[in-house]
Amino acid sequence: MSEKLQSLSLSYKRTPFEIREKLTLSEREIRDLYMKLKDVFGIKEALIISTCNRTEIHYRSEADISNSLIRLLASVKAIDSNELTGYFECLTSEEEALTYLFEVSLGLHSQVAGDQQIINQIKQAYQWAADMDMAGTFLHRVLHTIFYANKRVVQETEFHDGAASTSYATIDLMQSILPAMSQPKVLVLGLGEMGEDVAKTLFEKEIRNVTLCNRTFEKAETLAATYRYDAMSYFELINRIGEFDIIISSLRLMQPLITKNVLSKRNGITYCFDLSIPHSISPDVAELPGVVFYGLDEIQQITDESIDKRLAAIPAVKQIIAELVNDIDTWSKELQVSPTIHKLKNALEQIRQEEMARHLKGLTEEEARKMEKITSGMMQKIIKMPVLQLKAACKRGEAEELIDFLTDLFDLEKGSVKA
Structure with a gap:
């Protein structure tokens, strides 16, 4: 049995925040966890992702060790593993695990569809895996393909277009006036x-x-x-509000705190973004000269339009993922047969x-060159068919049988052929 990529995932989709918070890993904990994966389980390639929305281990192994990894995570965070029952999702099929890793990395499983922050988190996770020598040939290929997929999604779809969260929509709108x-x-x-x-945005x-x-000033x-x-202290707000060119409020109040009277003391043009329900900024401030007001409904409309575009692009994103x-x-399958192909080539070259060597002594230099050319050409033709058959067997999932047959036929384990 050969190693395959598997995924162990705990995410916001099925796990409450208080559980996710307990399993959020620091950089030091992630690096320590890589050492344990290597020393305890013999894992040579793994990618650990830990954000506020998910904690995941993507690893290559012959066996399903998900239960052991859950217990390991619980021990690292000093919590009872029974608390985690039912929250983890385990993917033991390599195709499913690969597809899931791509989908997570490209933002299909983010709380905000198409969120591009996750791809930066994946890059950071990849860097830490590489630092700990836990990214081998397979993971290097997978991660670089994911980064290529992200470029294709940006260029070929609208999945990352627009601002699909209220905060991003607000800041995007704000940035349009900054120049x-x-x-x-x-x-x-x-x-x-x-x-x-x-x-944060x-x-x-x-x-x-x-x-x-x-x-609460301490939180500020x-x-x-x-x-x-x-x-700034909340008690300074009314006296100092005139200092600001842009006000973004999400205060929860029964009635507006910022009114026409309050803003009449300002200097210059003021842009107000009210994200509160009910209003914390009175909409009639827009009647003041030089005041521009945006309410939650206007901003939410921008968000809804962006989300609709992103959702419509999901089939195209999944098509890119499926292809890659x-x-x-x-x-990956051809990689399994590469050692056999290499051994077979070496064995036949040895023959x-x-x-x-048996015939060179009686040949002239010109005849030796011709023999070298003829025999090399013959070897290329002889090796071609087994290589093609091995690659075809890979696609059918029958490579192991053919590898065993060729290994026995040419005694490849000994590194030589019985001539």
């Missing part, structure tokens, strides 16, 4: 799930002149330190060299 502004100051007001996502988009404000301070932003997975499958 008209000189070093605008951005205020993110409210740091719940939406506000945190906005702050601003950081990813390399927008740095940002101030965070929250009713902590998040500001993470992204190297400024933090088939290429890898063919290459040729031995026979040449």
Whole structure:
């Protein structure tokens, strides 16, 4: 039995956040886990992915060791493995595991369809695997094919087009006006799930002149330190709001906090993005000269249009994946017969060299050159049919039988042929 790619996955689709959070792995834990995979299980190739949405181990093994890996993960995080029962998905078919890894990497299994952040996380995971010498010939081929697939998806489909989350749609809309502004100051007001996502997206988009404000100042301070932003006390908001060119609010209030009266104290043009339900910014601020207001409905419409485009592109993405997975499958199977082909070529070349040596003494230099040319040509024709048959057997899944037959026939295990 030969090694095959298998996948062990715990993701947001079937696992609550509190369980996923317990199994989120740091870089140090991932590197330690690679060592255990190598030393305890003899795994030579593996890719570990750990994000807020998933923890996965993609590995090459002859046997299904998923239960042992679940226990290993539980021990690494010092939790009872029984807590994880029913949450993991195990793929032991190489074709299924390959297809799944491609789909995850290209964003088909992301919470936001087509999210391109995952491909960067895959690149980081690949780098750590390579650093730990856990990316061999097979994984190198797979990962580089995934990166090629991502380029094709970008060029040939609309799967990554537009902003398919509220935060991304907001920042994309904001960025469309940035060229008209000189070093605008951005205020993110409210740091719940939406506000945190906005702050993170601003950081990813390399927008740095940002101030965070929250009713709990400690949270604003902590998040500001993470992204190297400024933090502002909620009690300073009304007095300082005129400093900002762009306000993005996701505060949860029963009535608007930012009104026409509050914004009348501002200087210059102000863009307001209200992501709250109900409004935390009164829509009538748009009546003020120089104030532009975008509500959640407008932003959500942009998001919905992007999602519709992305969902419509999924069949095209899956077609690209199927094509490339088939290429890898063919290459992988042929890889299994490469050692046999190499041994067979060496064995037959040994016969040729031995026979040449027996007759060279009685030949002139010109005759020896002709014999070399004739016998080399014969060897190429002789080897051609077994090689073609081996590759054909790969596609039929019958390579092992033919490998065994050729190995016995030419005594390839000994590295020589009985002439």
